[in-house]
Amino acid sequence: QYDPYHDPHCGGRQVIVHLFEWKWSDIAAECERYLGPKGFCGVQVSPPNEHCVITQNNDRPWWERYQPVSYILTSRSGDEGQFKDMVDRCKKVGVRIYVDAVLNHMAGLGRSGTGSAGSGFNADQRSFPGVPFGPNDFHSRSDCPSASGNVDNYQDPKNVRNCNLVGLVDINGGTDYVRGKQADYLNHLIDLGVAGFRCDASKHIWPGDMGGIQSKVKDLPEGGRPFFYHEVSDFNNEAIHDSEYFGEGYVTEFRYSVKVKNGVDNLDQLHYVYDQGWNMSPPNQAFVYVDNHDTQRNGGVLTYKDGARYKRAVAFTLAYNYGFTRVMSSFYFDSNDQGPPHNGDFSTKDVTINDDGSCGNGWVCEHRWSPIGNMAKFRNAVQATDEVDNWNTANGVLSFNRGNLGFFAMGLNGFNERRQTGMPAGQYCDLISECKIKVNVDGDGSAQISPADQNEPFVAIISERGY
Ligand code: QV4
Ligand code: CA
Numbered sequence: 001q002y003d004p005y006h007d008p009h010c011g012g013r014q015v016i017v018h019l020f021e022w023k024w025s026d027i028a029a030e031c032e033r034y035l036g037p038k039g040f041c042g043v044q045v046s047p048p049n050e051h052c053v054i055t056q057n058n059d060r061p062w063w064e065r066y067q068p069v070s071y072i073l074t075s076r077s078g079d080e081g082q083f084k085d086m087v088d089r090c091k092k093v094g095v096r097i098y099v100d101a102v103l104n105h106m107a108g109l110g111r112s113g114t115g116s117a118g119s120g121f122n123a124d125q126r127s128f129p130g131v132p133f134g135p136n137d138f139h140s141r142s143d144c145p146s147a148s149g150n151v152d153n154y155q156d157p158k159n160v161r162n163c164n165l166v167g168l169v170d171i172n173g174g175t176d177y178v179r180g181k182q183a184d185y186l187n188h189l190i191d192l193g194v195a196g197f198r199c200d201a202s203k204h205i206w207p208g209d210m211g212g213i214q215s216k217v218k219d220l221p222e223g224g225r226p227f228f229y230h231e232v233s234d235f236n237n238e239a240i241h242d243s244e245y246f247g248e249g250y251v252t253e254f255r256y257s258v259k260v261k262n263g264v265d266n267l268d269q270l271h272y273v274y275d276q277g278w279n280m281s282p283p284n285q286a287f288v289y290v291d292n293h294d295t296q297r298n299g300g301v302l303t304y305k306d307g308a309r310y311k312r313a314v315a316f317t318l319a320y321n322y323g324f325t326r327v328m329s330s331f332y333f334d335s336n337d338q339g340p341p342h343n344g345d346f347s348t349k350d351v352t353i354n355d356d357g358s359c360g361n362g363w364v365c366e367h368r369w370s371p372i373g374n375m376a377k378f379r380n381a382v383q384a385t386d387e388v389d390n391w392n393t394a395n396g397v398l399s400f401n402r403g404n405l406g407f408f409a410m411g412l413n414g415f416n417e418r419r420q421t422g423m424p425a426g427q428y429c430d431l432i433s434e435c436k437i438k439v440n441v442d443g444d445g446s447a448q449i450s451p452a453d454q455n456e457p458f459v460a461i462i463s464e465r466g467y
Contacts, residue, residue, distance in 0.1 A: 005249040006284065008227040008324070009195040009220060010096045013041035014383055015318060015376040017327045017367045020293050021046050021062055021340035024078035024086040026351040027097075031086075033353070034368065036093025039377045043090065044098045044198050044326065048073050048083055049185065050117035050130060052107045060346045061337040062293070066200065067107040067168060069115030070130025071185035076116060076340075076348060080192075087193040096195035098227065103182050103213065104201040105168035106133065123169050137178050139163070139170045151204065154238040165204050173209030183216030186226070190218055196227025199249075203232040207244045214248055229287045229324070236279050246285050250324055253286035255279075256317075257301040260290055264302065264312045267393040267412070274322045281323075283386075288323035290314050296328065297336040304330055304364045311371045312410055315458055316398070318375035319408035321386050325379060327372060330364040371410070371458040374431045381462035382406040390420040397457075399449065406462040407439075407447075414454030421447050421461070428461035 008016070017040055019027050027043055035043065052067040054060060065075060073080040087097050112122040119130030126135040144163035146152045151166075153159040164170045171178060186197060202210060210230070220226055228249030234242040235255060242251040255278050263270035274280055290313040296303040302310045317325055331340050341349040341362030352360035359365035367373050385403035392399050394417075399409035401422030409419060425443045429435035433452030439461050441447045451457045 005225055005228055006324075007224055008041050008096065008098075009222070009224060010041035011094055012380065012383070013039055013094065013376070014379040015040055015325050015327060016042045016044055016098060017329050018044040018289075018293065019046075019329050019367075021065075021331060021348065022077065022329075022351060022363075023348050024048075024082040028086040028089040030351070031090035031093050031095040034373070035090070035095045038373050039380050040095055040367075041376075042096035042098050042195060044100060045086075046075070046077055047100045047102050047200070048075050048077065048189075049102070050074055050115040050119055051076070052111055053114070053116055054111075055346075056337070059337070060339045060342065062339050063337070064339075066102055067111065068102050068105070068128075069107060069121045070117060070119045070128060071181070071188070072117040072119065072130055073188075074117035084192050091193055097193070098196045098198055098229075099186075099189050099194050100200055101186060101197045102200040103171065103173070103210075104204045105165060105170050106138075107169065109164065109167040109169060126169055131181055133171070133178070133181070137172060137175070139172045143172070144170070154240070157239050160238075160240055161204055161206050165201060170204070173205055173213065179209070179212045179216055182213050186213070186217045190220060190226060193221075194226075195220065196229070199228060199230045202230035202245055202248075202251075203234075203240050207248065210245070210248050234279075241279075242281055243285075246281075250287040251281055251285055252292075253281050253288050253323060254295070256286065256288040256323065257290055257292075257295060260313045260317060261300075261302050263316070264309045265412070267396070267398040270316055270320070270398065271388075271391055273320065283322050286323035287326065288317060289326040289328060290317055291328050292326075293328070293330075296330060297333075303328075304366050310366070311369060311456075311458070312412075314366070315371040315375050315408075315410055315460075318372070318379045319382075319400075319402070319406075319460065321382075321388055321402065327367050327376075329367045332362050332364055370432055370434075370456055374434065375460060378406055378408065378431055378460045378462055389422050392419060397449075404463065406460065409449050409459045411451070411457035414451065414457050416448070416450040418446055419449050421445055421449075423447075423461065423463065431460040431462065432456065432458045 050070040050072045054064040107123040232242045233254040259273040295301045349361045382402035382405040387403040396412040399419045401407040407421040437452040
């Protein structure tokens with residue numbers, strides 16, 4: 001049934017890419033030259049609002065953008081004009097923008113001065129004139145039950161939601177004034193053409209407050225509710241459950257990243273990545289990804305640093321039938337705090353494109369790796385079916401078909417196998433190699449499957465209807 005909070009408004013496309021720390025001008029260009037043609041639904045962008053400017057170790061850490069100063073749209077990625085230009089140019093090629101909305105808190109204790117848009121602020125005094133927010137707009141010391149004033153007990157919802165997350169001064173979302181200011185921010189973004197929001201740290205916001213904000217957020221100009229997905233980690237060991245947010249939209253499924261990691265070397269396990277025994281969210285609530293900008297730093301998941309295993313995890317995620325999918329696109333980093341590639345004045349470096357289609361200037365661009373970027377079309381093509389048939393992992397090669405809409409195969413190594421595809425007889429383009437090879441499906445639905453490049457051991461085909 002139609003669920004108003006679950007439509008990403010991208011014409012039926014299915015894959016969002018997080019272009020972490022990219023400038024608006026680079027995202028606009030990427031929509032036109034790559035994401036639109038490749039069938040991506042949209043881009044999750046870094047927080048566009050005014051943030052703290054934090055200099056440490058001769059760097060500007062990426063996480064300064066999770067310390068809001070106001071909702072003015074001038075950030076390290078660009079200004080409002082550049083933001084608007086990005087939204088428009090992406091939309092023209094069928095790609096929507098999803099904003100990372102940081103609503104739980106403002107800057108960290110001890111921070112004061114001038115934000116990225118020039119607004120003054122003082123976190124200790126709870127003074128943010130650029131909004132404006134003052135002391136009454138934050139949780140008071142007595143609202144928070146912890147001794148330190150920080151979130152330090154995940155067994156107590158009041159502690160998690162009324163205390164300061166790592167010292168970030170905690171907004172009280174219970175008042176009409178605060179909800180109004182935050183809804184104004186989101187409504188302004190909707191006026192500019194965005195299609196939805198990744199809600200940061202939703203676990204730390206009372207579901208009723210989140211709902212209160214969302215109810216003040218307008219429909220999109222073309223009709224329908226904006227697409228909301230909430231960042232809530234739930235490993236079944238805390239007081240707060242992700243299901244508390246199901247009424248507000250999709251919810252990030254952190255358990256998926258662990259499941260898929262376990263499966264990339266034990267292909268049969270991949271059939272069980274949606275583990276109800278782990279209380280994982282149902283497919284129509286789960287927002288899934290192999291890694292995100294936090295987990296790629298905290299360990300425990302696969303990242304670009306894992307090479308072939310990472311490609312298997314992401315390609316499989318896009319081929320399988322679980323959840324709404326997001327692909328991570330990173331910059332290379334050696335230490336966790338390291339900011340994006342930058343020039344001497346700390347301005348973010350352009351994303352350059354090499355002749356072979358890879359990125360330069362320190363940008364990884366996982367989304368352009370062929371078994372990742374080319375799988376967006378696959379997921380778009382198979383969305384109409386939940387079916388996963390003819391699961392086969394013989395000889396270290398996983399293959400399955402999605403009803404008669406698509407067939408996918410990936411190997412631990414190169415391969416040349418006869419497999420049942422579920423597809424009508426005919427000749428199909430291999431998506432992974434951008435049609436360098438064709439797959440011939442016989443009358444019995446079987447086909448000889450061999451990747452175009454044995455070092456990139458993936459094959460994917462879709463029915464004409466989808467291609
Ligand atoms: C430090 C001390 C605190 C002290 C404080 C005093 O650690 O003990 O109280 O100073 O001022 C940065 C620093 C952190 C510092 C803090 C405040 O790393 O050491 O506290 O700033 O100045 C990102 C980073 C954080 C960063 C934060 C703000 O990950 O390290 O903190 O931005 O700049 C849980 C949550 C989940 C959260 C996840 C990381 O449930 O919601 O942890 N994920 C989201 C984002 C994440 C972001 C935030 C939430 C906060 O995905 O990127 O944190 O917006 O699972
Ligand atoms: Ca809170």
